[in-house]
Amino acid sequence: MTATTHAFQAETQKLLDLMIHSLYSNKEVFLRELISNASDALDRRRFEAVSNPDLAAEGELGIELVANRIERTLTISDNGIGMSREELVEHLGTIARSGTLEFLKRAGDGDEASPDLIGQFGVGFYASFMVADEVDVVSRRAGEDGAARWTSKGAGEYALDDADRAEAGTTIRLKLKPVDGEAGISDFADEWVLRNVVKKYSDFVSYPIRLTIIEEAVAPEGGEGDDASDAADATGVTPGEPTERRVDEPLNSMKAIWTRPESEVEESDFDEFYKHITRDFQDPMLRVSTKIEGTFEAKALLYVPSKAPFDLYHRERAHNGVQLYVRRVFIMDECRELLPEWLRFVRGVVDAEDLSLNVSREMLQQDRQIQTIRKHLVRKVADRLKQLSKDDAEAYLAFWAEFGPVVKEGLLDWEEKRDRIFDLVLAPSTHHATDLTSLSDYVARMPEDQEAIYYIAGPNLDVLRRSPHLEAFEEKGVEVLFLTDPVDEVWVNQGPVEYRGKPFRSIGHGEVELGSDEDKEKAKEDLEKKEESFSDLLAAMQSSIEDTVKEIRLSSRLKSSASCLVLEEGDLSPQLEAMLRQAGQAIPERKPILELNPDHAVVVALGKRFEENPTDARIGKSAKLLLGQAILAEGGQLDDPTGFAELVNELMAETL
Ligand code: ADP
Ligand code: MG
Numbered sequence: 001m002t003a004t005t006h007a008f009q010a011e012t013q014k015l016l017d018l019m020i021h022s023l024y025s026n027k028e029v030f031l032r033e034l035i036s037n038a039s040d041a042l043d044r045r046r047f048e049a050v051s052n053p054d055l056a057a058e059g060e061l062g063i064e065l066v067a068n069r070i071e072r073t074l075t076i077s078d079n080g081i082g083m084s085r086e087e088l089v090e091h092l093g094t095i096a097r098s099g100t101l102e103f104l105k106r107a108g109d110g111d112e113a114s115p116d117l118i119g120q121f122g123v124g125f126y127a128s129f130m131v132a133d134e135v136d137v138v139s140r141r142a143g144e145d146g147a148a149r150w151t152s153k154g155a156g157e158y159a160l161d162d163a164d165r166a167e168a169g170t171t172i173r174l175k176l177k178p179v180d181g182e183a184g185i186s187d188f189a190d191e192w193v194l195r196n197v198v199k200k201y202s203d204f205v206s207y208p209i210r211l212t213i214i215e216e217a218v219a220p221e222g223g224e225g226d227d228a229s230d231a232a233d234a235t236g237v238t239p240g241e242p243t244e245r246r247v248d249e250p251l252n253s254m255k256a257i258w259t260r261p262e263s264e265v266e267e268s269d270f271d272e273f274y275k276h277i278t279r280d281f282q283d284p285m286l287r288v289s290t291k292i293e294g295t296f297e298a299k300a301l302l303y304v305p306s307k308a309p310f311d312l313y314h315r316e317r318a319h320n321g322v323q324l325y326v327r328r329v330f331i332m333d334e335c336r337e338l339l340p341e342w343l344r345f346v347r348g349v350v351d352a353e354d355l356s357l358n359v360s361r362e363m364l365q366q367d368r369q370i371q372t373i374r375k376h377l378v379r380k381v382a383d384r385l386k387q388l389s390k391d392d393a394e395a396y397l398a399f400w401a402e403f404g405p406v407v408k409e410g411l412l413d414w415e416e417k418r419d420r421i422f423d424l425v426l427a428p429s430t431h432h433a434t435d436l437t438s439l440s441d442y443v444a445r446m447p448e449d450q451e452a453i454y455y456i457a458g459p460n461l462d463v464l465r466r467s468p469h470l471e472a473f474e475e476k477g478v479e480v481l482f483l484t485d486p487v488d489e490v491w492v493n494q495g496p497v498e499y500r501g502k503p504f505r506s507i508g509h510g511e512v513e514l515g516s517d518e519d520k521e522k523a524k525e526d527l528e529k530k531e532e533s534f535s536d537l538l539a540a541m542q543s544s545i546e547d548t549v550k551e552i553r554l555s556s557r558l559k560s561s562a563s564c565l566v567l568e569e570g571d572l573s574p575q576l577e578a579m580l581r582q583a584g585q586a587i588p589e590r591k592p593i594l595e596l597n598p599d600h601a602v603v604v605a606l607g608k609r610f611e612e613n614p615t616d617a618r619i620g621k622s623a624k625l626l627l628g629q630a631i632l633a634e635g636g637q638l639d640d641p642t643g644f645a646e647l648v649n650e651l652m653a654e655t656l
Pocket of ligand 1: 033083123125169170
C-alpha cells in the first residue's frame with residue numbers, strides 16, 4: 001500500500017484544536033497518557049500471547065524513552081501489541097472513546113478547555129499535541145509482517161504510509177514545541193524533567209520505563225588536545241557530535257506494593273511506602289489492606305497516621321484523601337471522593353481496574369464505582385478501628401485522642417450508618433474517674449428500666465463533673481456521659497439520635513424521671529404537693545429575676561445543691577447557640593428555667609421567711625443569689641459580677 005492522506009473526523013479535529021490552543025499549564029500529563037497507552041499495549045500483548053505463543057515478544061517487555069536534545073524530539077516506544085494500518089486509522093483518526101466525547105461536550109463551544117478538565121480527564125493520545133508540533137507514529141501489529149506510519153501536525157489531516165519496524169510494537173515520535181514557561185511547556189527532552197514526570201505519574205507502571213539521552217558531546221574536562229580530533233582520539237567522543245547516553249536504572253520503581261500479597265511484604269516496606277506517599281516521617285498507626293472483587297475490581301492500601309496533621313480542621317487547606325490510580329497509573333492526588341470527610345485523615349492508595357482513565361472530579365462524585373469503593377472503604381476502615389479497640393485498648397485510646405472529634409463529624413451525616421460510628425466513640429463518664437468508656441459498654445451497663453443514654457455536654461470536663469445536674473443521677477447510680485467536644489453539641493441536637501435503639505437524652509433539659517414507673521409516679525406526686533405550698537414564694541422570686549429566667553420551679557434532680565439552670569426539651573445548649581451566633585446565624589434570645597431544691601436548707605428557710613413576711617426584700621435578693629450560683633456552677637459568666645458580690649457581702653455582714 002502507498003501513502004495516503006486522510007481528514008480527521010470532525011470531533012477529532014475539534015479536540016486537536018483544543019489541545020493545540022490550550023493554555024493548560026499541566027501539559028506534562030501528555031507523557032502519562034502515552035506511557036499508559038504503552039502499558040495497556042504491553043498488557044494486551046502478554047495476554048494474547050498466553051493463548052497464541054507466536055505473539056510473544058522476544059525481549060523483555062518495556063517502554064523506552066529517547067530524548068534527542070539536538071533535534072528536540074522525544075520518542076516513546078513499546079514492544080506491546082502494536083497497531084495495523086487499519087487500527088491506526090480507527091484509533092488515532094477518529095474518536096471512539098465515550099470519555100473523550102464526554103470531554104468535548106463539557107468543553108463546550110469555547111476554543112479553550114478549562115484546565116481542570118484536561119488534567120483530570122486525560123484525553124489520551126491527543127494530549128501529545130499540547131507539547132508537539134508534529135507527531136509521528138510507527139506501529140506494527142504483533143503477528144503481522146508490515147508496519148505503518150501515521151503522521152500529523154494536528155491540523156485537519158493525517159498521513160498514512162508503509163514503514164519498517166523490526167519488531168511488533170509502537171514508536172511515537174514527538175517533535176517538541178519550544179520551551180515556554182508561561183504556556184507550561186517544560187523541556188521535555190531534559191533528563192530531570194522526564195525523571196520527575198515519570199516518577200509523579202507512572203512510578204508504579206509494572207513495566208520498566210528506560211531513558212536514553214542523545215546530546216552533543218562536550219570536550220572532556222582538562223583535555224590537553226587543542227582540536228576535536230585529539231579529544232576523539234583519547235575518549236572516543238568528538239565534541240559537538242551526537243552521543244547516546246542510556247540511564248542505568250528504569251525511571252520507575254514498579255513497586256506497586258498494594259498489588260503484592262500482604263504476606264509477602266515486609267511490615268517495614270509498608271511503612272516505607274506510607275512515608276513515601278505522605279512525606280510523614282513517623283510510622284503510621286494502622287494499616288488497612290483491602291480488595292474489592294466482583295463486577296469490578298479495586299485494591300486499596302490505606303493508613304491511619306499516628307499523629308493528626310496540623311491542618312486537620314482547616315477543611316479547605318487540609319491535605320486529605322487518598323491517591324487514585326487506575327491500573328497502576330496515577331490519576332490524582334487527594335481524591336476526596338473516595339472517603340467521607342470524617343475519614344479525611346486516612347491516607348493511602350486506591351487502584352481501580354476498570355475505572356475509566358478519563359474521570360473528572362465532577363464525574364467522580366456521581367460515579368457508581370467510586371460510590372461502591374467508598375462504601376467498601378468506610379466499612380473496612382471502621383471495622384479495622386473497631387478491631388483495634390478490642391485488641392489494643394491503649395493504641396485505640398491514642399487513636400481516639402488524635403482523631404476522635406473528626407470521627408464524630410460523621411454523626412452529622414445522615415447518609416452514614418450512625419451506629420457504625422457510635423461503635424467507635426469513647427467518652428468520659430460518671431462510671432470512671434479518668435478512663436473513657438465506649439458506648440457499647442455504657443449500654444451493656446444500663447439497668448433494664450433505663451430508657452435513655454444520659455449525657456451532659458459542655459466544654460469543660462471538670463465543670464461537668466461537678467455539675468448539680470448530676471446529683472439525682474448519682475444518687476440513683478445512673479451513669480452519665482460527658483460530651484466535651486464542640487462537635488458533640490451539634491450531633492446531639494440533630495433531631496432524635498439513637499444508639500442501639502436507645503435515645504440520647506441531656507440531663508440538663510426538661511424534667512428528670514428516673515427509676516421504675518412506680519418511682520416516677522411517686523416522685524411526681526411529691527413534687528406537685530411541694531409545688532402547691534411553694535407556689536406563692538416561687539412567684540414572688542420570679543418577679544425579681546424574670547428578665548433572665550423563663551420560670552422558677554422545684555427540682556427533682558437536685559440533692560445537695562440549692563439551684564440549677566435547665567433548658568426546655570429541644571432548646572439548644574448555650575455553647576451551640578454561641579457557635580451558631582459566631583457562624584453568623586440569628587438565634588433568638590432564649591431564657592433558661594431556674595430549678596430550686598425544695599429540701600435544701602436555704603430554700604426551706606426562704607419558705608419560712610416568706611410565710612412570716614411575703615414582702616421581705618431578702619426574698620428577691622435570694623432569688624438573684626440562687627440564680628448566680630446556678631450560672632457559676634455551669635461554668636457560665638455572670639452578667640453583673642459586682643452586683644452579685646455586693647449581695648453576698650450584704651448577707652455575710654448580716655450573719656457574721
Ligand atoms: P484510550 O487509551 O483511553 O483508549 P487513547 O487516545 O489514549 O485512548 O488511545 C486510543 C487508542 O489508540 C487506544 O485505545 C489503543 O487502541 C490505541 N493505542 C494508543 N497508543 C497505543 C500503543 N502504544 N500501542 C497500541 N495501541 C495504542
Ligand atoms: Mg490512553
